[in-house]
Amino acid sequence: MGKVSSADQTIAAVGEFGLIDRVTEQIGSSEYVLLGPGDDAAHVATADGTFVVSTDILVEGRHFRRDWSSAADVGHKAAAANLSDINAMGGVATALTMAFAAPADLPEQWALEMVAAFEAECATVGAHLVGGDVSSADQVVISVTAFGDAERPVTRAGAQLGDVVAYAGTLGLSAAGYAALSRGFRSPKVAVDAHRRPVPPYAAGPAAAAAGATAMIDVSDGFVADLGHLARASKVAVDVRSEAFVLPEAVETLASALGGLDPLSFVLGGGEDFALVATFPSASSLPEGWTVVGEVREGAGEVTVDGEPYAGTPGHRHFA
Template identity: 55%
Template structure:
């Protein structure tokens, strides 16, 4: 027999350590960066705000809806929870500086799994030199992780969703459809291709591309959390413009094409309507010289709504949080 994993050996997290011991076990694992003046252990943390403005975003992950423990390790879920929030900061043209984490902890959660979660949160935050500076826990029936991200604009104006203009080019940084393909693969009972399954577990967010877009003069930007078409719908509505996606400009890797063929799914469906890759999509004035982080996938036009090759999209454009 192989060795029993640490998670399998552990007792229930809160039962073993108690609330304050549980918090201490997690916070002891969290290194604090130079921007943290006061970290975990007091009533609140104190962090620096470089230009006296703070960008803030919050998001929740609920077991069974956003992740499954039989699909993802605690380390995976930590990366995923942090990425979902830090991507929002990048989508404003900012850089994440700190995370606050709240957890609803069920009786069956092993302490080892929770410690792995803390390690994943810290490792993802470290990608942008951010720190996990505090949080709270409560016991409850469903494992729920709530993360609030704080960030800074480094002296720049925030890039919002409401300044796209007809004639702008539409560009994306990062991957589209990978996480959705991985979710479909796992839901069918498979574990490969590994690259697609890993994308579901740990999205690869192009964090530096957000501030780069701000410097380049992006007129609107959003992260792709619910699906490319669904999220472009927010830019369309806020900017009162039409957005058209060039289907041929979307990158569909061979493994995604092969997986789509094997599972009977059009891989473009994953790229157009799949979320949780947390790619960044932005609009830029015509003639902007985009760097290697960004590739053009469409255009902004007069009108309303989001189209693909000039036509309406027949399928569901992305994840709808109001649906079961």
């Protein structure tokens, strides 16, 4: 068989990150673009300073279900996902815009409650919704662009040999909540609530930047998958120790209830808790709330657990 041309190649065949790579190849740059595509946010210069900016999208049926989550839940989650990207650069969000599309028969009250909750989540870091757009669609789609300030943006590409790897926030709860809801459960409540309304560690990003973090990313797809992005961007390898992670009680409870699953699989492969993982020059430089779980080694993007390749699912991948 001959080689498949790009005209015939599907997005599923290319993959989420392959598509991003190909799109990035077509994008230009300028003196104002200090950091372009490929990180949690871009870093852009202006005539009187700089800012960081990121866009994220929530699609009904993919990121949330209206029979599982209230309008307020969806609003909080949409804001948290975008505020987290600015947090992962060591910054603080200041303003957000929203493009909202929905079926014509969606109750107006649903949209109003979603936006009110979105604004409430933004206010936790002092940010506000400042504009956007509205359109019709077959399902609810919420696309958000977040702008913020970062005194020292921390990228994915700065990890150095000998750095320690640490995380801040909670890991595994959202994935456990999703597993529970998928099986018709409504408990453990703390896990279900974490899936509906994740609680990112908003103070941890700026604190890590101030403490000298060398690289950082948020955990949106899965700990191993996202740490892999950091390792590849930094051109290093990373090894983490399984016993170093804090296993939430609700994760252990659900894993047992589902037939004795390994609770660590939710922690290492689960996403959407929007925890942060970062590298630091030493354990003594960690701010409060960060837990050391591994170290940076020589390599080319590999992530190992207890010295071995991770055998589980590293995280979610669109189009897979």
